[in-house]
Amino acid sequence: MYDLSLESIDLSSEQEKDEVICFLQKFDLTLDEDVDYTVVLRDNNRSIKATCSKAGNIFKCFAVSEDMRGENLTSSLISHLIDKSFNEGIFHNFIFTKPDRINVFTSLNFKLLYRAEKAALLEYGIYNIDKFLDSISEKYSIDNNIESTALVMNCNPFTKGHRYLVEEAAKNCNQVLLFLVEEDRSDFPFSDRYTMVKTGTQDLKNVKVIPAGEYIISQATFPNYFIKKTDERLQAYEEIDSGIFGKYICKRFNIKKRFVGKEPYCDVTSTYNETLKKIMPIYNVEVVEIEREKYNEEYISASKVRKLLCAGRMDVIEKIVPQSTWQFLNSDRGRDIVKNKLHKAF
Structure with missing residues (x-):
């Protein structure tokens, strides 16, 4: 393999994130907002040649430069993400990818769950469907x-x-x-x-x-x-x-x-x-x-109930929720959720 260095990206740094975003745009990809870890492979000129990310136990945002295809970079990135997941106590992972990349990941022991027209979902680990x-x-x-x-x-x-x-x-x-x-x-x-x-x-x-x-x-x-x-x-x-x-x-x-x-x-x-x-x-x-x-x-909808909760309209809510929900909403825990979550959301 070429002389490449593997580095994790500081996701709190807009400059580092923007660099990854620009690289992914070449492949019509985006850096999803929910990623919690991103890694890149750089050449001697500090240019990104490959990247991947994860969000919890989901691997995503894979891209490898055209001139590096066939250099086993995907395997290196996957191995790193699996090690990272193991260190976090995660032993079951998913990959959301394009259909033309399925064979790449099945060769790395991922199992295809489902293939749609424009995407596929695979899984890996000690647990399965x-x-x-x-x-x-x-x-x-x-x-x-x-x-x-x-x-x-x-x-x-x-x-x-x-x-x-x-x-x-x-x-x-x-x-x-x-x-x-x-x-x-x-x-x-x-x-x-x-x-x-x-x-x-x-x-x-x-x-x-x-x-x-x-x-x-x-x-x-x-x-x-x-x-x-x-x-x-x-x-x-x-x-x-x-x-x-x-x-x-x-x-x-x-x-x-x-x-x-x-x-x-x-x-x-x-x-x-x-x-x-x-x-x-x-x-x-x-x-x-x-x-x-x-x-x-x-x-009647759950979103309507949430808005009514924020407005304090318990008189209306009582008429549109079952008794089990009404009792919960009037419990200490229910009131705490309304105060600390819903009032911030609306």
Whole structure:
């Protein structure tokens, strides 16, 4: 290999970041805002010849100069990132990359999870999607011999709109698998959202509330979901998340329907529903889109509840959230979240 030096970038330095950004622009790439570590390979002239970054356990923003292709630079960068992850106690990683780079990473022992038209997601490490499916199947006693219906929800917080959608799904199937987004990027932490949903649906005996893990609307499969950002990568993220759900989750758990609520407010969620309608039938899964529940002629939404919380309109909130959510919001912990998170967000 050429005489190159490997250096980490000081992400607090705008000058160093700009240098990486300019290098990535040559490949129609950007330095994502969520990266927590970036490394480069420089030549003797201090020019960047290759770079990569990570955001938690997700490797991204790879680029290698054309004149350095075939010099095994990707392997050097990947090995460094894996070592860095190990030192941070991370033993399972994802790579989001272009389809023409799949072979490069599979040769480095990454496993392809899903390939979309313009992007692909691969994983590496001691954990994988099969182990994830095995664990939730056993823990939540999922019966794969009967047809199931699925929902995927964030519930930030759990509203009567969410409850209505769950009820509609429960009427149609003997087993409803409600996958609750586990990524902690919402105002209400996962543990609190899980409690609200679990308590708020406990009377529906055919509903199982299951943590969605890293494979369903996560920072790896669908980061735009959390930042509500519409960009050229949105379709790729939507296809990957939908494809993984159909190819692995639906197949494993005999899911034949996925219920979604019509989305009148959020463009990202609305286009995601349309992608589901295109991808799910490939895996023999029907997408059932339900009109949302209304209160005073307005659709009930979690974002509406959050705004009302900031405005102190508890009189309205009581009418549009289930009892489990109402009790949580009036607890010390609930009030603390409203004070320290929501008031800063709005």
